[in-house]
Amino acid sequence: METDKDIQTTQRGFHCNICDVNIPNKPSLEDHVKGKKHQHLVRLRSQRKAQEENSVFVSGFNPDTSQIDLKEYFTQFGPVTDVIMDKQKGVFAIVEFSKPDDAQTALAQLQHQFSGLKLRVKPREKKDFKLASRGKQDSKHQISLDKLNFELCKAASVNEQFQAVMESFELKDNEKKVRDLLVQLLQEVFAEFFPDCLIVPFGSSVNTFGIHSCDLDLFLDLENTKVFQARAKSSDQAGENPSEDSRSEDSILSDIDLSSATPVEILDLVAAILRKCVPGVHKVQTLASARLPVVKFSHRELNLQGDITINNRLAVRNTRFLQLCSGIDSRLRPLVFTVRLWAKQKQLAGNSSGPGPLLNNYALTLLVIFYLQNRDPPVLPSVNKLKRMACEEEECIIEEWDCTFPSQPISVPPSKNTEDLCTLLFGFFAFYSKFDFSASVVSLRDGRALPITDFLHRDKEEVATAEASSPKPKRSSAPKLGPVNVLDPFELSHNVAGNLNERTQMNFKRECSEAEKYCRSLQYQRKSAKGKSWGLVRLFAPPSEAGPRSHAGTEKIMEVSIPFKADVLPGPLCSQLAGAGEAFRGLWFAKVCSAVYTVFNDILKCSPSEPSQDTVTAQSQEKDGNETEVNNNQSMQDIDPQTTGQSAKKRPLATDDGPSTSTCTQAKRRRLDSHVEHPEPVHWSWTQTRHVWAGRRKVRRDLLKTSDETSKPEGGCVDIESRVTQRIVENEQEVQDLLEFKVDAEVVGGSENTKVNLRFKPSQDKAALFQDFFHFLESFLPKMTETLLGKTESVMEVS
CATH class of the missing domain: 3.30.70.330 (RRM (RNA recognition motif) domain)
Incomplete structure (x- = not known):
């Protein structure tokens, strides 16, 4: 295999020339060569060679x-x-x-x-077969990061580095003129087919945040054309002689009624005009399934990609809003350019292959603006404050969304904030490293983070029914909730970060935390006297391939986190959480504890540990001063989260241990109160006498082969997982005191993402098997808990 001309041996393994990927070892190489991508490219190369011959x-x-x-x-x-x-x-x-x-x-x-x-x-000329890059390339405007870093190191201060970054990436005047010429050309061509139409550029090309080779986003406004067509039809019906303009357009407007045609039908016509009538345009493609249908095209001579939509007036208004923000405070643009470059270098944004679970530039820009709205004093005002500064003539309503704001920056009073860019960037990282993305919704309209419970008050089915019954968007429509929720400033039903997944959110917070630590150092704040990298240069370094550093001598904490995911919760539970308001964490914690208890007790067949002679107990005070105790391994179904103040029998506190060290069935904890925003931790002790984690996937596959149930991911079905455990228990001989372990559950949130942390500690592990059991739980427990929370009937049981 090593002699294959497509495979090259390197110091770190192998490199596939046809796929342009590095491969670490021989087993991976064998899998790669047999893979679909490699085989497809080999066949494609053979086909191309045959065509050349x-x-x-x-x-x-x-x-x-x-x-x-x-x-x-x-x-x-x-x-x-x-x-x-x-x-x-x-x-x-x-x-x-x-x-x-x-x-x-x-x-x-x-x-x-x-x-x-x-x-x-x-x-025919023979050419070497190469894998075409999906990314957009423009050799004239490609920025060498090494060259940029060299220029940044020569700057006198960090603030000068900000300006250098912006000047390196921003659109130059000649690029803007070229784009304007293309817009004029398209305006002339389309006016021949759609009289009185307008080609309106929007997006990065004109919102002051454009970079080299960014897309040219265009809005084809056909409102005047619809009026023209209606007037022409009225003239024909009245028997009047059609005008010369009307006759010249009859060949195309007679084939389609713009007032009743679907967006896809009109865009197909737009695509045909681009292909046949606009010089230099190629690769025309209609994307009818996109959130907003669009026609994509490329211009050969300008090496420029573009999009044309016909129903995106809100995007045009968003562009005006970003232009206004740039004019209000000059610090916004260099800060945005720097954050974008940082996010791209850290692989948080800039997905060259298209849509995916990464931040887009628009979402990043809104995050920067939101942060500036929350500085003390604010750098930028909220959208609601801007609305109050607008005059009556500037009122703007688009598709029932209030898009009112001043048209000129001079209408907005200057900010009293005098922080420099160096300080603002440090604050950006500190702000989002401690931001509770899971339980918050970023609202630029209000200029503050809204609690996610404000968006859980409506049942998901009701929202779907309301949206399906009305062709126009409603202001009460709920946005798509996810790990990161950033509302569009005007279209309040649109979460512009709705494509992100849990991993991207965690990576973003982790990188913000690392950047915050670096920004505290002198390497960031002061220029190096020895010519070393400093300031923004080290900030743009790609993430380390070695991963997080290990701390020698530090005991590994065995912890499993169950994040708060509003988008997977059933409607009844969402309504309950919405009713709890700011104390929703207590109620959600009760549901999670109930689900975790079910996983251990009912699904994995763990049993409460037997009490020992030196039982450790704990006391806790309730609001009335009485002491109470609750069985530590009592199911959460048996604890009414709506009741408090019921005292149990008092027991003395052991003198040799504190309250957090309870380990057995008789250990006590504070009664869980769903109305408390941050309830006390919950403690369990369990015994497992079977290897329920060993060979589980094989048993699961065998069960599915003999049943009519459809296959679901591991942890996706309560009944299947219970039967898997039962099969393992039946076929395995019981081992006394195989494994005993403690679980401490605690809910966190507010200054970090809302989640439940489950900390594990083996109290008896004679066979040294707990590490394997914990490795299984790391994946299985969050998925199984999420499945239980998603079952409406399970939620109602614990209410």
């Missing part, structure tokens, strides 16, 4: 020559399978025969006369 290069014909004419001429040498012409210049073509011998016959003829012209026929 079967084809000839032809030039010298008239530009108006058709493919059919060339095909008829070259058929005399053998069957022709395809003729590919340069549609832009019309000066050459590739003629592909079905056999290599036919191509050689055509090449053997010394002269080719066609339509009175002498054709030049040559062998």
Whole structure:
């Protein structure tokens, strides 16, 4: 395999030249070579080579020559399978025969006369097969990070580095002029087919945050064209003579009624106009399934990608809003450019292959603006405050969303905040490293984080029914909730970070925390006298491949976290949490504890540990001063979370241990109160006498083969997992005191993501098996708990 020309041996393993990927070892190499991607590229390369052998290069014909004419001429040498012409210049073509011998016959003829012209026929150029990059490349504007770092190190201060970053990436005047010319060209072309239409640029090209080779986003406004078409129809029905303009447009507007046509039908027409009538445009594609249907295209000479939509007025308004924010405070643009570069280097944003679980530039920009709204004093005002500064003529309502704000920055009083960029960036990282993304919704309209319970008051089915019954968006429509929730400033039902997953959110917070630590150092604040990297340079370093550093001599904490996920909770539980308000964490903690208890007791068949002679107990005070105790391993179903103050029998506190060291059935804890925002931790002690984690997947597969149930991921079905455990218990001999362990559950949130932390500690592990059991629980317990929380009937049981 190493002798394969596609595989190259390197110091760190292997490199596949055709796939352009590094492979660490031989087993991985064997899997890669057998993989679909590698096999597909090998077949594609063979196909391309065959096409090269079967084809000839032809030039010298008239530009108006058709493919059919060339095909008829070259058929005399053998069957022709395809003729590919340069549609832009019309000066050459590739003629592909079905056999290599036919191509050689055509090449053997010394002269080719066609339509009175002498054709030049040559062998087709042989090119090396390369995997095309999905990313957008523009060699003229590619920024070398090494070159940028060199320039940054020469700066006199961190604030100068901010300016250097912005100047390196921002669109230059000549690039803006080129884009303006393309917009003018498209305006002229489309006006011929859609009278009185407008081509309106929006997005990064004009919102002051554009970078080299960013997309050219365009909005095709057809409102005036619809009026034109309606007036023309009225004239025809009244028997009046149509105007000259009306007659010239009859060929296209007579084929489609703009007032009743679907967006996809209109965009298909837009795509046809782009292909046939706009010079330099190619790779035209209609994306009808996108959230907002769009036509994507590329311009060959300008090496520029573009999008055209017909129903995106809110995006145009968002562009005006970002322009206003840039004009209000000059610190916004360099801060945004720096944060974007940092996020891209840390692999948090900038997905070159398209949509995915990474932050997009718009969401990042809104996060920066929201942070500046929350500085003390604020750098930028909230959208609601901007609305109050607008005059009556500036009122704007789009699709029932209030999009009102001043049209000019001069209408907004300057900020009293005088912090420099160096300080603001440090504050950005500190702000989001402690931000509770799981239980908060970022609202630029209010300028503050809204509790997620404000968006849980409506049942999901009710929301779906309301949206399905009305073609227009409603202000009460709930946004799609996820690990990160950032509301659009105007379309309040749109979460612009709704594509992110749990891992991306955790990575973002971790990188913010690391950046915050670095920004506290002198390496960030002061220029190095020894010529070392300093300031923003070290901040842009890619994440370490070695992963987090290990701390020698530190005992590993065995902890499993169950994050708060509003999007997977059933409607009844969402309603309960919404009713709890700011104390929702206490109620949610009760539900999670109930689910965790069910996993251990009912699904994994663990049993409470037997009490020992030196039982440790704990006391706790309730509001009335009475002491209470609750069985530590009591199911949460047996604890009414709505009741408090019921005292149990008092027991003395042991003198040799504190309250947090209870280990057995008789150990006590504070009664769980769902109305408390941060309730006391819960403690359990369990005994496991079976290897319920060993061979579990095989037993599960065997059960599914003999049942009619559909396969679900591990931890996705309560009944299946219970049966798997039962099968293992039946087939395995019981071992006395196999494993005893303690579990401490605690809910956190507010200054960090809301979650329940479960800390494990073995109290008896004679066979040294707890590490394997814990490794199984790390994956199984969160999934199983989430499944139980998602079952409406399970939620109602513990209410």
